[in-house]
Amino acid sequence: MVERSPVLDAASHVVLLLGVLVIAFPVYLTFIASTQTSQEIVQVPMSLAPGTSMLETYRVALVGGVTSVGGRVSSVAHMMWVSLVSALVIAIGKIAISLLSAFALVYFRFPFRTLVFWMIFITLMVPVEVRIFPTYKVVSDLGMLNTYAGLTVPLIASATATFLFRQFFLTVPDELVEAARIDGAGPMRFFKDVLVPLSATSIAALFVIQFIYGWNQYLWPLLMTTDESMYPVVMGIKRMFGGGDAANEWNVIMATAILAMIPPAVVVLVMQRWFVKGLVDSEK
Amino acid sequence: MAVEKRVRFKSSWLPWALIAPQMAIILVFFFWPAAQTVYQSVLQQDAFGTTTEFVGLENFRRLWNDGTYGASFWTTAKFSVMVAVFGLTIALLLAVMVDRVVRGATIYKMLLIWPYAVAPAVAGVLWLFMFAPSVGIVSFLLRGLGFEWNHLLNANHAMALIVMAAVWKQVSYNFLFFLAGLQSIPKSLIEAAAIDGARPWRRFWTIVFPLLSPVTFFLLVINIIYAFFETFAIVDTATQGGPGKATSILVYQLYYDGFKALDLGGSAAQSLVLMVIVVTLTVIQFRYVEKRVQYQ
Numbered sequence: 001m002v003e004r005s006p007v008l009d010a011a012s013h014v015v016l017l018l019g020v021l022v023i024a025f026p027v028y029l030t031f032i033a034s035t036q037t038s039q040e041i042v043q044v045p046m047s048l049a050p051g052t053s054m055l056e057t058y059r060v061a062l063v064g065g066v067t068s069v070g071g072r073v074s075s076v077a078h079m080m081w082v083s084l085v086s087a088l089v090i091a092i093g094k095i096a097i098s099l100l101s102a103f104a105l106v107y108f109r110f111p112f113r114t115l116v117f118w119m120i121f122i123t124l125m126v127p128v129e130v131r132i133f134p135t136y137k138v139v140s141d142l143g144m145l146n147t148y149a150g151l152t153v154p155l156i157a158s159a160t161a162t163f164l165f166r167q168f169f170l171t172v173p174d175e176l177v178e179a180a181r182i183d184g185a186g187p188m189r190f191f192k193d194v195l196v197p198l199s200a201t202s203i204a205a206l207f208v209i210q211f212i213y214g215w216n217q218y219l220w221p222l223l224m225t226t227d228e229s230m231y232p233v234v235m236g237i238k239r240m241f242g243g244g245d246a247a248n249e250w251n252v253i254m255a256t257a258i259l260a261m262i263p264p265a266v267v268v269l270v271m272q273r274w275f276v277k278g279l280v281d282s283e284k
Numbered sequence: 285m286a287v288e289k290r291v292r293f294k295s296s297w298l299p300w301a302l303i304a305p306q307m308a309i310i311l312v313f314f315f316w317p318a319a320q321t322v323y324q325s326v327l328q329q330d331a332f333g334t335t336t337e338f339v340g341l342e343n344f345r346r347l348w349n350d351g352t353y354g355a356s357f358w359t360t361a362k363f364s365v366m367v368a369v370f371g372l373t374i375a376l377l378l379a380v381m382v383d384r385v386v387r388g389a390t391i392y393k394m395l396l397i398w399p400y401a402v403a404p405a406v407a408g409v410l411w412l413f414m415f416a417p418s419v420g421i422v423s424f425l426l427r428g429l430g431f432e433w434n435h436l437l438n439a440n441h442a443m444a445l446i447v448m449a450a451v452w453k454q455v456s457y458n459f460l461f462f463l464a465g466l467q468s469i470p471k472s473l474i475e476a477a478a479i480d481g482a483r484p485w486r487r488f489w490t491i492v493f494p495l496l497s498p499v500t501f502f503l504l505v506i507n508i509i510y511a512f513f514e515t516f517a518i519v520d521t522a523t524q525g526g527p528g529k530a531t532s533i534l535v536y537q538l539y540y541d542g543f544k545a546l547d548l549g550g551s552a553a554q555s556l557v558l559m560v561i562v563v564t565l566t567v568i569q570f571r572y573v574e575k576r577v578q579y580q
Contacts, residue, residue: 005484008384008484009384009385012381012384012385013385013388015377015378015381016378016381016382016385016388016392019374019377019378019381019396020392020395020396023395023396023399023452023455023456024395026407026410026411026413026414026452027402027410029410029413029414029421030410030413033413041419042418042419044418044419044424045421045424045425046419046421048421096305097305097306097309098306100302100303100305100306101302101303101305101306101307103302104298104299104300104302104303105303106289107289107292107293108292108293108294108295108298108299108302109292110296110299110300113299116303116307119307119310119315120306120310123310123314125562125563125566126314126318126559126562126563127513127514127562129513129514129516129535129538129558130513130535130538130555130558130559130562131314131317131318131321131555131559132538132539132542132555133321133324133542133543133548133551133552133555134316134317134318134320134321134324134552134555135313135314135317137317137320138312138313138316138317138320139313153309153313154309154313156309157306157309157310157314162306170289174289174290174291177289177291177293178291186293187293187295187298188298190293212400212401215403216402216403216404216405218403218404218405218516218517218520219516219517219520219539222520223543234403234405234406234517235405237405237406237409237521238405238409238520238521250413250419253409253413254413257406257409257410260403260406261401261402261403261406264401264402264403265398265401265402267401268397268398268400268401269394269398272394272397275397275400276397276460276464279400279457279460279461280460280461280464
């Protein structure tokens with residue numbers, strides 16, 4: 001620091017603590033609500049201390065079944081499984097097809113290469129929200145409604161990862177290709193034994209970003225799935241709302257919200273270094 | 285950086301096999317639907333889908349004359365400006381503070397970035413719960429202060445609710461970029477200004493803030509894109525576009541007209557309008573990135 005100023009230092013900490021509190025409060029409240037019974041929550045104001053029915057609420061939410069006040073909820077554990085499978089397929093699928101096409105674009109010369117490059121580039125621009133109906137129609141014509149393929153494959157089409165890997169491959173020294181050639185390695189051998197291991201950091205960074213992207217999908221599953229057994233958890237929450245805010249079983253909804261937050265939050269905190277790198281890189 | 289490799293592999297079929305999966309997906313799920321959108325936008329279908337006729341630009345004329353659509357544009361503009369302004373201001377304040385403190389910077393950073401992982405739909409539910417008129421704790425406190433909060437009836441309250449939820453979720457993203465920007469400012473500049481007698485407040489506005497302007501501009505575009513396209517889930521969980529159409533932003537309107545009102549031609553025309561907006565924003569963003577690469 002340039003100068004010492006205890007007053008400013010104290011003020012900074014106050015601002016930061018306030019920021020952290022405001023950011024954390026909604027989640028704290030959600031957690032508290034998930035430990036109370038639905039009667040305790042509708043007592044206005046609800047208590048800000050943890051309640052006693054945490055285990056019961058989470059049990060009902062996870063396995064599904066009939067709640068203490070007679071409502072029926074479907075199993076959140078199953079929804080989380082659907083979310084996990086979709087998020088993994090989306091993240092790994094994006095990374096795999098992007099590695100392959102970036103390899104082709106950088107290390108080969110073939111007719112229409114520029115056209116292919118621009119075709120991929122254009123997909124970068126238009127988010128799925130904007131072309132939702134025709135895409136829905138294609139998926140429904142292909143009979144992919146209510147399937148994992150329908151939930152994931154259309155979202156694997158994205159250019160960000162291809163560009164990230166292309167940029168990275170361009171910085172890989174040509175000497176490595178020459179060395180591999182002298183050693184008699186073919187293109188796929190070079191790809192597998194040299195390029196992919198060198199890209200490990202970029203792959204980890206992209207994985208974090210794309211996993212969160214996949215897990216947090218909402219509009220697409222909302223259209224794609226009509227069968228309860230194919231609801232991902234983020235979208236399943238919406239289906240738990242009944243009529244009016246006093247009639248909702250807030251404790252179960254809040255437990256589901258907490259459960260839906262845990263996996264992506266864990267991924268961000270555990271892989272923080274790659275997460276920051278992934279965010280910064282994928283915007284370049 | 286080289287745009288071309290000097291050394292290449294030779295094969296006539298391998299590159300095609302390598303790009304095949306990517307091409308198959310973008311052709312089927314991107315180019316085909318996009319072409320369909322253009323095609324649909326000049327057609328009109330009756331409610332049962334039995335007859336379809338070519339109507340030229342009629343769908344666009346209908347949108348242009350439709351007061352609801354104009355109102356939705358205005359709603360989206362208000363919403364995205366508020367999300368961008370509040371989101372950027374709060375994030376900048378927090379980033380400057382974290383950059384300043386010596387003790388605890390890592391912990392603060394960790395405690396501030398995790399909302400990025402929260403799904404927009406979940407963010408909507410969380411804020412809805414705090415502000416629910418009958419059970420929400422914040423609406424209870426506001427009532428205690430003599431302020432009757434009801435986002436189910438009051439359009440401004442509903443707008444405030446989705447802005448708060450959207451900002452809450454986006455602050456962590458802005459914060460990370462501002463912090464990276466602050467940390468890349470050479471310390472010598474700040475020290476020189478301090479030696480010349482500039483106090484912290486002055487130093488911020490004359491040195492730090494101007495040097496951050498590329499980051500700020502970049503984040504501004506990203507935040508507008510976010511508010512336009514990625515906040516559907518927040519609106520759908522917190523307000524469902526209501527009361528009336530008070531929080532029906534463009535993407536929500538598109539969803540509503542297509543899936544609830546089943547107006548295919550109209551929603552295809554809306555899709556095209558949105559595509560034009562998003563392409564414009566992306567082009568602006570890329571031109572800026574190009575500039576930054578050149579000047580640095």
